[in-house]
Amino acid sequence: MDVTRKMQPDLLDALLAHWPDNLSGLCAFELGLSGGLDSMVLLSLLARARQYQPQLRLSAVHVHHGLNAAADDWVLHCQEICRQLDVPLRVARVVVSRAAGESLEAQARQQRYAVYAQSTAEVLVLAHHLDDQSETVLLQLLRGGGVRALSGIPALRSLEHLQLWRPLLGFTRQQLERYASEQGLSWVEDDSNADIAYRRNLLRHRIMPLLQQHVPSYRQQLGRTAWHMAQASQLVDEVAAADLASCTTGAALDVERVLSFSPVRQGFLLMAWLRSMGQSQVAPEQLQEFLRQLRVAAAASQPCLQLPELVVVRYRQLLHAVPVLPSLSACALQFDPERPVCRLSDWGGSLRWVRRGGLTLQSLVGDLQLRPRLGGEVLQQAVGRKPVKKLLQEAGIPPLLRRQWPLLYAADGRLLALPGVAVASDCFSPEGYWPEWQPGLEG
Numbered sequence: 001m002d003v004t005r006k007m008q009p010d011l012l013d014a015l016l017a018h019w020p021d022n023l024s025g026l027c028a029f030e031l032g033l034s035g036g037l038d039s040m041v042l043l044s045l046l047a048r049a050r051q052y053q054p055q056l057r058l059s060a061v062h063v064h065h066g067l068n069a070a071a072d073d074w075v076l077h078c079q080e081i082c083r084q085l086d087v088p089l090r091v092a093r094v095v096v097s098r099a100a101g102e103s104l105e106a107q108a109r110q111q112r113y114a115v116y117a118q119s120t121a122e123v124l125v126l127a128h129h130l131d132d133q134s135e136t137v138l139l140q141l142l143r144g145g146g147v148r149a150l151s152g153i154p155a156l157r158s159l160e161h162l163q164l165w166r167p168l169l170g171f172t173r174q175q176l177e178r179y180a181s182e183q184g185l186s187w188v189e190d191d192s193n194a195d196i197a198y199r200r201n202l203l204r205h206r207i208m209p210l211l212q213q214h215v216p217s218y219r220q221q222l223g224r225t226a227w228h229m230a231q232a233s234q235l236v237d238e239v240a241a242a243d244l245a246s247c248t249t250g251a252a253l254d255v256e257r258v259l260s261f262s263p264v265r266q267g268f269l270l271m272a273w274l275r276s277m278g279q280s281q282v283a284p285e286q287l288q289e290f291l292r293q294l295r296v297a298a299a300a301s302q303p304c305l306q307l308p309e310l311v312v313v314r315y316r317q318l319l320h321a322v323p324v325l326p327s328l329s330a331c332a333l334q335f336d337p338e339r340p341v342c343r344l345s346d347w348g349g350s351l352r353w354v355r356r357g358g359l360t361l362q363s364l365v366g367d368l369q370l371r372p373r374l375g376g377e378v379l380q381q382a383v384g385r386k387p388v389k390k391l392l393q394e395a396g397i398p399p400l401l402r403r404q405w406p407l408l409y410a411a412d413g414r415l416l417a418l419p420g421v422a423v424a425s426d427c428f429s430p431e432g433y434w435p436e437w438q439p440g441l442e443g
Ligand SMILES: Nc1ncnc2c1ncn2[C@@H]1O[C@H](COP(=O)(O)OP(=O)(O)OP(=O)(O)O)[C@@H](O)[C@H]1O
Pocket: 031, 032, 033, 034, 038, 039, 061, 062, 063, 064, 065, 109, 112, 125, 126, 127, 128, 132
């Protein structure tokens, strides 16, 4: 008698029993269907789950990458099975081209997630399982990953407007195979999964079988490690977010406050700040060296952390993130009190209108312009006309940022304001609108 077969938990029962509370009330589910074993099993399970969850509206999406000679057959297979199960299927064709420094696999993955993000469903479901999880943890270990990377694949996370759910993470590939054979499912095989030039395939075909022989429960153990790391990672994130909030002044960080924390917390809070601006690829050594310089350098010196998209500099008692901008050109804008925030990516920042004393409505009529500094500009102040350069200096704007600070011009060409710093005194009203300039990249 095959005992293991008897011990196999019913996958459908388990799926229904572990339906996340966070998804209650959500009805529209779209499954990422590759046509392979894993997602075919999940398609079958979710299609059957409709019987017990009548509110469930299930659809599927197949991304045709055009990379495999059999890709058209995979589409046909997905279409046929979805037709049989009465599951609407959308097929999205993408063009994967090798971008500099990126593998075809990474490109395909990026394109796939872009297609997922266009889903009109509420929940996007993917069929990663415990073998994927244990491979991911091992791969990250071999890359020297930190707690976040070693957390592996999350069962639930958000992706734009969607919830991304992976309900099979607790099941091994073998369990899925057994279910597929019990249910008489058919699926396609991707022959690129056999290519051991990819490190994941090398682990899967050469290393994992050895582990299986000597530590048969390695999947569960690595899955536990992922869980422990996810806990630690969440704790780190919570502490870093609180530390960061206590150091933030406007768009900058108070250096003294940052340095009041232990070096470990300094590193995590700085990473949290950079991540909030979309900069997650920072070498730990580079970050540590920057922090060391901050700690030892005299207050007047200006240590800086140079990243591809931004530079972090200390100026006086603040840390500023200065976006690296190729070149600046004038940009037209309209004042609209209904849309008080205007994101200007070319300028590396956002313009925000705050009604707290500022420019009169008359001065804001018509096409306004943001222009880069050319040098020699002056702005009317109560004490007379003041050089823009001096106003920026007095406001404590670091030299690097001064060069790319926007100037706001009226429709008639008059200089109206240095957003966030000063407005023309002859256009000022206590009921007027203050233009706030928030430099920095968006996360
Ligand atoms: N071509 C595809 N179209 C739609 N969904 C897909 C496609 N390929 C993979 N998926 C979905 O993603 C899951 C994981 O697939 P796979 O393991 O090949 O991706 P991965 O690249 O390793 O994972 P990740 O998406 O996390 O990078 C599949 O089980 C399936 O749900």
